[in-house]
Amino acid sequence: MTDHPQRDIFFVSNSVDELGGVTSWSHQMARLFTERGHRVHVIGITDPDVPQELGELPYPTTTLYDVRPPRVRSARGLRGRIDVVEHRRRAERAAGMREQADRLTGLLRAARPGGVVIVTQVWAMEWVELADTDGLTVIGMSHESFAYSRSTSRFRRVLKHYEDVDRMLALTREDADLWIRQGLNNASFMPNPLPFMPEVPSPRTENVVVSIGRLHDQKGIDMLLDAWSETAPLHPDWRLRIYGSGRTRRSSRSSARPSGWTTRSTGWAGRTTCPARCAAARCSCSPRGARGSRSPSWRRWPPVSRVPPSTARPASTRSSGTARTASSRPSATPANWPAVWTR
């Protein structure tokens, strides 16, 4: 089937089964590699806050910590330096990290020559860094836009911990360029594959806009609501449907909800329902820019889909290099939401 050598491939993430795109990506890739005969091992540092049902897996998984490693603050100022409790906690954490890194070393040792370690999140890199990765290729990944990283503590950590990996991968060329300009000369990019392909394309008949994703601040649901409250009155026959789970809160003082707003709890049935949800919509929207995770790549999508529309959900695939979207327009973005509807 393939003329590539069979390799040992390790995915190292914050958690094996945390709800979210990184987990879906890791396991999708892990399956694809396994199907091609590679030996895959998915490793998580600790258990997640919100787990995701993964089903039967054809490869082993390992979670390093039984109990979450303690959170510590950095030792700043005189007070930070003389805080004994904090001092001890830091020492404990460091010892724990070394111990788990040794365990990780043990797992990696099992690799045949040519093995690859794929670190999907920078937090996990802190352990991989301590482990012995001699003879292995280490790839560090950032599954969010540069702009979003920039506004979080991950920015400094990516620069620090990914500095010496063999390759650092962002999701898009644009993001990679921005990381390069921060001094990560090992940066390049790789878009994520389409997570599913429905058998029946969306008929694009229902006047419905759909948003599917984790309900998290970074997904910009509040902005979607703000934009919708301005556009909905102009298009009374359209509906907005937001599917997702997770925790989000909406500032009580932010803009008022539009009249006729109803909330229906339909429950989140995971990725399995995605195709159906998308099929019942004419347009999908997704976060972009500072908040979006995958978005800058979407800018490069052709404005008119070149392949028969499959789902209402735009996505890109590495293999075909083409993009699919139910809407014949580029994906709606916060900055131009109103424009998309009124144009």
Add this chain to the structure above:
Amino acid sequence: MVFLDSDDVLERNACRNMLEAAETTGADLVSGLCVRVHVDSRTGKEVKWYPWLYERTRTLESISELPDLMVFDTLSTNKCYRRRFLLDEGLRFPVGIHYEDLLFSAQAYASARRITLIPNRVYDWRVADKAAAKSISNRRDEIANFAHRMEIHRRVDRLLADKGLLELKFAKDVKFLKHDLVLHLRELPFRDAAYREEFAAIARQYLESIDRAAFDEAEPIHAVCAYLLQVSDWDNLLPAVDTLANRDKISSPLVERDGRVYWCAEHLGDPFGRHVLDVTDLGYHARPVEKMFLRDELTSYEQGPGGTVRLAGRVTNPLGVVPPDARLTAELEFYARRRGVRFWTFRFPVARVWHAGTTIAWEGSADLTAVRPLGVVDTVWDVRLHLDVDGVRTTTRLTAAEPGLIAGRSPVRPRLTRLVADRFEPVVSTRGHLSYRLVPDKRANALVQRGVHGRPGALAKSGYRRARSLRKDLTSGPAKIRLYHEVFSRLPVRRRLVVFESHLGRQYSDSPRALYEEMRRQGLEFDAVWSYAGRPDGFPDDATLVHRWSLPYLRALARAEFWVDNQSYPLKLTKRPATTYLQTWHGSALKRMGFDEPEWKLKSRTAQDVQQRTLDRFDRFLIRSEHDVRTLARAFRLQERTLLRVGYPRNDELVRARTAEQAGGTRERGPLAAELGIPEDKQILLYAPTFRNRGSGQKRFELPFDVERFADTFGDRYVLLVRSHYLNHVVLPPSVRGRVIDVSARHDMTPLLALADGLITDYSSVMFDYALLDRPMFFFVHDYEEYVHEGRGTYFDLLERAPGPVVRTEDELHVVLGSLEEQSVKYAPKREQFTAEFGEYDQGTASRDIVEQFFAHWRRG
């Protein structure tokens, strides 16, 4: 194929990155970022080589898509070439000529079928600044080198002509004027007459081939120098070169002809010369003497007996900015160049200063033995001359314009004894200024060096650094904020203490001023503190003035009973519950504000919460109309109870003016008209556009219309006042003097509004205030689409609601300005509607109402 110089370094990932790019794009040529690493630099200096070319990965099908690439990045080493491409095109380095890589890379650029640029750092160009034998490209002082350079330029030009790349030749011409020529010109003051002549002959020949249109693309001083070189005017060229080396320096006496300012009086007969030498737009004529950096040419330097040097020089007096009857004094000042070790400065009064024709001449002496350096870390000393013109100080540096002018050595007594150094030697700095270098005794030097670099030196240095960093920590922003919260905020709140601030301390103006003056008028008993950001000039005498961010400022804020402000007090300062914050705000909104701006919405939740906390400090927020409630209050997510529907105190004066005008039937002009020298028979128009951010720190505001044409058309009827936003500044040519007046420097806008018979604006919130006067308004929105649609958006459609004609072009503006009366009548109903909608609470009683509500109990007796 990649080239690597023997003393340079390829970045670790360079080959992989260039190869990956070549493989994905199929380019013949991949180029990456080069960094100049200064290996001798104390601070590890690194300079990126034209980084703006390498901001992102991009692929060019031909070099003509990005002429700047060929024009600026002329290196052949930071690139990866397809081997086949080099062979097919027969690309070789020329032999027997320096700067051969310039020609090689130009050929490669011109022939490559596809070029990919990557932002990765690929190449470290190691630069030796102090090397005894400088590398070949640094030895510019040899005329042969220059000849080689020009020959390479000619060959590249021929190549471009052969390939038909004319636009590249133009870009290259511009770059030649702006960069290549400058490098060589800056050497001229250090060269003798023979070199200068030879240089000029070669350069003139090449300048002939340069497109004259390229002069317009270069900066004015570059064009001036190139022109003066072309006409061999050495007397004017050498001072002009001084400005090349010192960008802000005014090195020529300048002349004014027909309302324009020219670099020199010569060559104005030649139309091209007149065009190039016109430097009106630089705005020199509008600067006061203390804001000028004047050329001060050293005319004599004599080493006297002992350590005394006798110096004489002449200072340029551009456009006679130093009047003939001015009282003149001067002093020489010696100080260590390294800022961190500038412990002492030494001053010597200058014996004689007098007017000498078009310049100011001076002569004096300085006893260098009185100048006492430490001796080891402050080994370079600079000199400057302070010239006091009627008590106003302007500072110059002494330019040694001729080689061999300064010579001699003076004995010196360093504080670390004469072991460390025993002589001062005059040297000319790279910018052409007189400076001094401490010269150590050779034998003692070895000992000293051992001390400096050994244990004692290390101890002294680290101790000093630690002390400095401690001092820096203690005076840093975070330390001040801690002090505010942990010390000042624990002191009791002082009753009747009010802190005022307007526009972050930049002005004494706006509603805080109006409210303050009302409080004084009513004779309230209270302690007033005004904050200022720059200088305290123009702030009231009867208040305590504190510098923004100073300790007295922070203490006053921590202890105040009231904060009154129109923008924001420092965001990180928490307001105490016992303090009442009256936020007067500085204008109703047309553009979206606060959380209605996409930028704010894009902030992370934490950042939004932080932002909200600073807004929640407002206890009271002044409101002019329900429009403010719908826009500002909502955008800042303010609680209903904080809204104070009283109007703006600053607008009380405007409402009063209108009432008086309607009652009396005449418009009274206050003393301001006379102060500005406006004749009675002229009507006054005020042009007040909104702030334009043009990025990259550019503050110059280009007027969107031809101000000379305006003055010529309307000068007999109107005086135009130009008020740019306080963050912008504007330059008016001398030709419009008396007809167009720049009033941007005035603190307060309100008296200008009251004075103006008509207002021209674009999107500025001044429209909401001026409307209260019920006088004609004109909306000159030349960039409407861009401003309104590409920016953050507006709350309402200006085109629909504007209470006056909205025009897009200068011609239209001239038409509607034809008659103020006509426009006044035509738009009367719209103005009324506008005022009702946006200024309903502005009834002229805002100050009084606020005093009544908050401060009435402070009345005496």
